[in-house]
Amino acid sequence: MRPERGGKRPGHGGHTSSHSGQGRPRAVAGGGGHIARKRFGQNFLVDQGVIAEIVRAIAPKPGEALVEIGPGLGALTDPVVERCEKLTVVELDRDLAARLRLRPELDVIESDVLKVDFAQLARERGVKLRMIGNLPYNISSPILFHLLPCADVVVDQHFMLQKEVVDRMVATPGHKDYSRLSVMLQWRYDMECVVDVPPGSFDPPPKVNSAVVRMTPLAEVPDVDPKVLEAMVAVAFSQRRKILRHTLGAWITQQGITTDFDLQRRAEEVPVAEYLALAAQVRKPA
Numbered sequence: 001m002r003p004e005r006g007g008k009r010p011g012h013g014g015h016t017s018s019h020s021g022q023g024r025p026r027a028v029a030g031g032g033g034h035i036a037r038k039r040f041g042q043n044f045l046v047d048q049g050v051i052a053e054i055v056r057a058i059a060p061k062p063g064e065a066l067v068e069i070g071p072g073l074g075a076l077t078d079p080v081v082e083r084c085e086k087l088t089v090v091e092l093d094r095d096l097a098a099r100l101r102l103r104p105e106l107d108v109i110e111s112d113v114l115k116v117d118f119a120q121l122a123r124e125r126g127v128k129l130r131m132i133g134n135l136p137y138n139i140s141s142p143i144l145f146h147l148l149p150c151a152d153v154v155v156d157q158h159f160m161l162q163k164e165v166v167d168r169m170v171a172t173p174g175h176k177d178y179s180r181l182s183v184m185l186q187w188r189y190d191m192e193c194v195v196d197v198p199p200g201s202f203d204p205p206p207k208v209n210s211a212v213v214r215m216t217p218l219a220e221v222p223d224v225d226p227k228v229l230e231a232m233v234a235v236a237f238s239q240r241r242k243i244l245r246h247t248l249g250a251w252i253t254q255q256g257i258t259t260d261f262d263l264q265r266r267a268e269e270v271p272v273a274e275y276l277a278l279a280a281q282v283r284k285p286a
């Protein structure tokens, strides 16, 4: 799990990279000879206590439509499918997908998760989905943004992420971690950190701490154009220590809206509801 950052997406090239770049590639403990692929963010959960805690937090039940992103070697897959009987899994690594296909209780989608249309999947199944996964950290934000428009077809999401990312997701105004991610996700979800996970719980261990976040879509959300909201918070947080008059002021003028929004504050001081109210105004015809 490379710490999250922008840049090139992992492709499906050769299959030779070692997980850590330290010395010779070593097979993952209990992985039947599998060598972790760094470009796929492969850090496999091996701590049975942590796995049990995560499964308890998810609390899968028979008949529920659970979907796991990145099942890997099955650390979460096995105890979850034991409880819910059928499980859909999305795995990009073709070798791991081939192993998973041998199991009749799994519906395997071999694909890049960012190409899967989860709204369509929910329509086909005729039920709302419960999303779970120990996500590849190098693309965790793109995955969260890919799922954002699907919030209304989702019951909840339990994701393992870099602890630092979870802190940003749940941060409130005035906190140093309050950021674009906080505003964009708090628009659509109620979120809480449910399990903290140290590096030693994985093989290979990542360089960062991890945490599992529970994301529950809010029943009612302001009708806001996500692109407008995203553009607006990007401008606002571009220089988070500056007074908004010097950043968001010009953007508001460009949108041609009149507002009593207080621009004498910094981006990090403004509650989510106020950003949403401002973005909602942009959609209204003049």
Ligand SMILES: C[S@@+](CC[C@H](N)C(=O)[O-])C[C@H]1O[C@@H](n2cnc3c(N)ncnc32)[C@H](O)[C@@H]1O
Binding pocket: 001, 040, 041, 042, 043, 044, 045, 046, 069, 070, 071, 072, 073, 074, 075, 076, 090, 091, 092, 093, 096, 111, 112, 113, 114, 133, 134, 135, 136, 137, 139
């Ligand atoms: C951090 S590992 C988690 C593996 C396993 N769930 C566990 O907890 O041990 C991330 C998993 O996501 C898979 N993966 C990486 N990029 C992906 C993508 N774009 N789409 C789907 N799966 C991906 C990796 O192959 C790997 O199995």
